[in-house]
Amino acid sequence: MSATAAAHHDDHHPDPVVPVDKTPLGVTNGKFAMWLFLCQDCMGFVGLFAAYTALRVLAPVWPDPNASLGIVFTAWMTFVLILSSVSMVLALDAAQHDKKGALTFWLGATIAGGLFFLGGQYYEYSHLIHDGTTPGIHNFWSTFYSLTAFHGLHVLGGVIYMTCVWIGCLKGKYGKHNASHIEIVGLYWHFVDLVWILLFTFVYLIPPTPGKVEIAPWLTGGNG
């Protein structure tokens, strides 16, 4: 990883050469790059959300998500993701105060939270697919799977990214001098959390207007 190599090289020099306070935006190049990446990644999610909204509004009737999806189970997954975001900021706080042990612990906790979330999503998917509710049977399911799977892949990517940084932590590469590297991985992770917060409300919680609820065929034992 070139990022860790650069971090290692920077041990005796301020990172970057121009003091951060003197840059136009007051952030390191890496942090600005992550923000730009998040901007374009955000548009990817916006595309899927817009397609979902258009399809849902266009449909004369729509199934009630509360009848087909496990709301309480998903609320627990949301809770775990929020907790992992907190452990991420605590990891950053530890890095900024040069507490390497605490940094390794909190980043490890964040990875554990991400893995728990992925496990929960695997459990949810396997049950839904076992019940015959596959992406192909209804726009409700195709939009549901594309949104949650796109988000799930981001969680997977985040877990891999954080594991790479965590291995660096185990080797003692991260501390006060390069805490911005922890902040950058944190930005990515909080973005994934933020998207889930929106997704949980708009996909899982909001039911259709009372007169426009579709009696889902997969609930009545019909087609599906």
Place this chain on the structure above:
Amino acid sequence: MFILYFFAFICVALFAKYAMAPAAPAATAAASGHDAHAHEGSHRGTYIAVAVSLTVLTVLEVMAVEFLKAKSHFAMVAVLIVMTLVKAFLVAAIFMHLRFERRTLVLIVCAPLMFATFLFLGLMPDSASLWLPA
């Protein structure tokens, strides 16, 4: 139940607002030997407060679906959307430190919101055609 619910929501909102106030202890913690990061200090208390707010708001969201569904669909959807936006705002402002960044950076990273609005508006005619007279 209804009144209790909104009371809880207002409490959380006030709590979040209090949590976001610039923490005075952070400045003193910074002064006691962390000169290199004097402007950052420690936001640990703020982080915990935001985490509690996010958790409580999530619980309130699930409760809203349970309790407001029979009362008023519009009120439920409005409450859900407001609480979700508050949560998203808290994550972006505190966890992602946008509250502590320069305004130029905040404006740059908010650009997708504008494009998102264009995309949603652009798709509206397709959706609205359903209710237009043929």
